[in-house]
Amino acid sequence: MYMQRPSLPAELQPLQASVQYNCHISDARHASDYTLCIYLLKMREYYRWENGYSFSAELPHDDVGIWLTEREAFWETLEDQEFAPVEIAGRSYDPFDADAINQALKEHGLLYSAGYGNKLKPQFVLARLEKSVRKNNYRIYVSAEEYARDLAAPPAMSQTGRIFIRRESLRRMLWERIQEWRWSKPDNAMGRAIRCYDFENDPDGALEHMTETEIDTLILHEIGEVEAGEILGSSWQEMLSSFPRSRLELMSRAVRDHLADALSTLPRLIAQQHPPSLHFYFANLSGIRRELYPALLNAYEQWVKCGDSGELERQISNGKDHWTRLAAELLQLHESRVKTVWRDMESLIERKSL
Secondary structure (H helix, E strand, C coil), X not given: CECCCCCCCHHXXXXXXXXXXXXXXXXXXXXXXXXXXXXXXXXXHHHHHHCCECCCCCCCHHXXXXXXXXXXXXXXXXXXXXXXXXXXXXXXXXXCCHHHHHHHHHHHCEEEEEEECHHHCEEEEEEEEEEEEEECCEEEEEEEEEEEECCCCCCEEEECCEEEEEHHHHHHHHHHHHHHHHCCCCCXXXXXXXXXXXXXXXXXXXXXXXXXXXXXXXXXXXXXXXXXXXXXXXHHHHHHHHCCXXXXXXXXXXXXXXXXXXXXXXXXXXXXXXXXXXXHHHHCCCHHHHXXXXXXXXXXXXXXXXCCCHHHHHHHHHHHHHHHHHHHHHHHHHCCCCCCHHHHHHHHHHHCCC
């Protein structure tokens, strides 16, 4: 089914255009970061968003191919361009000055976010602000329809006590994971998470229910990211910024992710005793994060078989101390400023997988 994408009033369309232009520049510089398979999957979903197709709609194959060719040709013209100022009511803002931009957007019910994702890819989004709440020391923003976005579109981001949750991106990510599972329907964590919802009889309602549930999990993880940042300090980001686009960067990010989840996500999920969220957490424990922490997966499997969370709780407690120490050791190695130490840091992470 085709769905018309929401549009902004005419006076705000220059804002939308300037944000989307910066998204295109970021994509032009970083589209090659993905493997071919992941790239093509992301581009199909980008086409779906940009052209207003629902998740269940079959995309027109020939049109997608033409669009893909044209988009790649357009990106080639942008690789060397500088990011443009964000235009609001005739005034220009630095595209990374999200605070000033959001102040100007308050009366319009919009939310703007700018930051850096994996491999230091600049990421921008302009969306409708659904709600803003304060939780402990954190200001949490949840956005709905997105008017401008880049290819990556992560569902969450944290910045100095502020947490941004993108409902539309989360729904898209969940739908992709559900479709991927349906190809072969393995008996795994993803299947267990899906079976907690009524996707057979009410797929749209189930997807909305799952999205609402996982927004809470995303908030827990982002709180953990902030807490991990307070422990690691600014030196951690400086260290990541100095790495080439390499396995070492991914490994280091995985270390921080495990620390964040040991600090916030997993303790709260265990305390809540909410199986759908725990199953989905482990369904997303993949790639390097999975490689580095097989002991956590073993504890999860024991919980699935026995219903006893004791081993999970012990593993989370051990992990909190382990990942904190490992991150500190990485920072100490980095402070030597010897480039050859990167190989030693990779080896250190591999030796100290749990």
